[in-house]
Amino acid sequence: MSLIPYSSGLKIYERMPPKMRRTVGSLMRPVPRRMLLGNGFQEQLKDLRASEYWTREELERYQVKRLRALLAHAERSVPYYHDLFRAAKLDSATADLRSLKELPVLTKDIIRSEHDRLRAVNSPEFHPGEANTTGSTGRPLRFLVDQQTREVEHAAVWRHYLGSGISGLDGRIASFRGDFVSERSGGPLWRWDGRVKELTFNTYVLDQDNVRKMVDELDRFHPEAMRGYPHSLFILSTKMEASGLRLGFVPRFVHTSSEQLPRHMRETIERVLGCPVRDWYSQSEYVISAGECSEGTYHQTMETGIVRIQEDAWGMERLIGTGLWNMSMPFINYEIGDHVAIGEEDCPCGRKHLVLGSIEGRVNDVIVTADGNALSGVGIDNFYEKEVIPALAGAPEYMKLVQDGIASYTVEAFRSAGLAESDEQSIKKAFRALLGQEADITVKTLDKMPDQKKWKNVESRLSPEDIARLLRERSG
Numbered sequence: 001m002s003l004i005p006y007s008s009g010l011k012i013y014e015r016m017p018p019k020m021r022r023t024v025g026s027l028m029r030p031v032p033r034r035m036l037l038g039n040g041f042q043e044q045l046k047d048l049r050a051s052e053y054w055t056r057e058e059l060e061r062y063q064v065k066r067l068r069a070l071l072a073h074a075e076r077s078v079p080y081y082h083d084l085f086r087a088a089k090l091d092s093a094t095a096d097l098r099s100l101k102e103l104p105v106l107t108k109d110i111i112r113s114e115h116d117r118l119r120a121v122n123s124p125e126f127h128p129g130e131a132n133t134t135g136s137t138g139r140p141l142r143f144l145v146d147q148q149t150r151e152v153e154h155a156a157v158w159r160h161y162l163g164s165g166i167s168g169l170d171g172r173i174a175s176f177r178g179d180f181v182s183e184r185s186g187g188p189l190w191r192w193d194g195r196v197k198e199l200t201f202n203t204y205v206l207d208q209d210n211v212r213k214m215v216d217e218l219d220r221f222h223p224e225a226m227r228g229y230p231h232s233l234f235i236l237s238t239k240m241e242a243s244g245l246r247l248g249f250v251p252r253f254v255h256t257s258s259e260q261l262p263r264h265m266r267e268t269i270e271r272v273l274g275c276p277v278r279d280w281y282s283q284s285e286y287v288i289s290a291g292e293c294s295e296g297t298y299h300q301t302m303e304t305g306i307v308r309i310q311e312d313a314w315g316m317e318r319l320i321g322t323g324l325w326n327m328s329m330p331f332i333n334y335e336i337g338d339h340v341a342i343g344e345e346d347c348p349c350g351r352k353h354l355v356l357g358s359i360e361g362r363v364n365d366v367i368v369t370a371d372g373n374a375l376s377g378v379g380i381d382n383f384y385e386k387e388v389i390p391a392l393a394g395a396p397e398y399m400k401l402v403q404d405g406i407a408s409y410t411v412e413a414f415r416s417a418g419l420a421e422s423d424e425q426s427i428k429k430a431f432r433a434l435l436g437q438e439a440d441i442t443v444k445t446l447d448k449m450p451d452q453k454k455w456k457n458v459e460s461r462l463s464p465e466d467i468a469r470l471l472r473e474r475s476g
């Protein structure tokens, strides 16, 4: 998931060719981040800071107020909800949190088939941007996200940074995410990202030599916080530990997001980088988010979304969310696709926000390429979106990469209209560029959409021991 710019100035920056972007990025270097983030963001952050320690009653009262405004808008301006509320005899003026139970669930299939009727007739008023999600659900999903939704969600992330110990909006951050996906091994080892004012590292080239150079650069840059995908920070930590490298400073915290954070990854990152990991849960649709506090509890951002739990056909508790800020395409009672449990206890940190326990989603494995790079579901997601799908005559509704052996892979694909022979060749070609020219790649065309309990777009049939050994040997 790429970061969406927060003001029009940054949109212009995004459209510039890379060389110009680097020049402008370095010219903007002295501009404080707080100025780049914009007024909308600053106001949202101020409000979120004020409600951080509200009582549960205050938080729920606020949710009901925002929910009523959202429902009234949806009834008035969104054709899909207009008909739905009429059929359900819903009165937006008296609705409360329980009313959501009376409404049908919004599924990803409904968003695909009713996309145009889910768009508010006055959507341009909210300055929406087109956004999408691919892998963790299997099939691409396109939708609109308002400017104010992006601002409030980004402000929620910043409330979490501030609560985790960053000194302020201009605190230095180093990032280890998928920003170099199009360049991979051809790109530089790091780059200053002027959009977000972060030092961004190339996570596709984490071999022993490069990690040594990156640690030197980190020591020079001296960030207050490090953030990234769990698997990227895990590989960085593993390589550092193998070469006996330590940071010359102690970051205040490491912020992980976008993927499941397994316990062994968390422990390795904390041991090697010497500071606590504070995980963040959210999704591209910006409906439900939660951040981990100093007690290790995930608190849901109740100011931006309402959580409901529903048991699914597999007997598991599914997360149903209502996003309180997105007006151009409201997500009301949306089935996110992740499984969660609601925690009961009061947290010693003093926050009264809903406690989410055992969030399970984005369950993906890691695959290893010929040159020893590890790729996770999020990395493959970006790759599908940017390199594979544009090369095809028709986008498959489902694609999954399976590692069968040390250098053999299967790409499973399903497209209801069928995949052309030339598309199979294009898929092979694209994946060979990612996995290595010697990689043995089979494209398996499925004759129906697979029915799976948990969505995975990346699966490894290698044992965890083999994966660890390959990572050590290949990039040693």
Ligand SMILES: [Zn+2]
Binding pocket: 293, 294, 295, 297, 299, 347, 348, 349, 350, 351
């Ligand atoms: Zn807490």
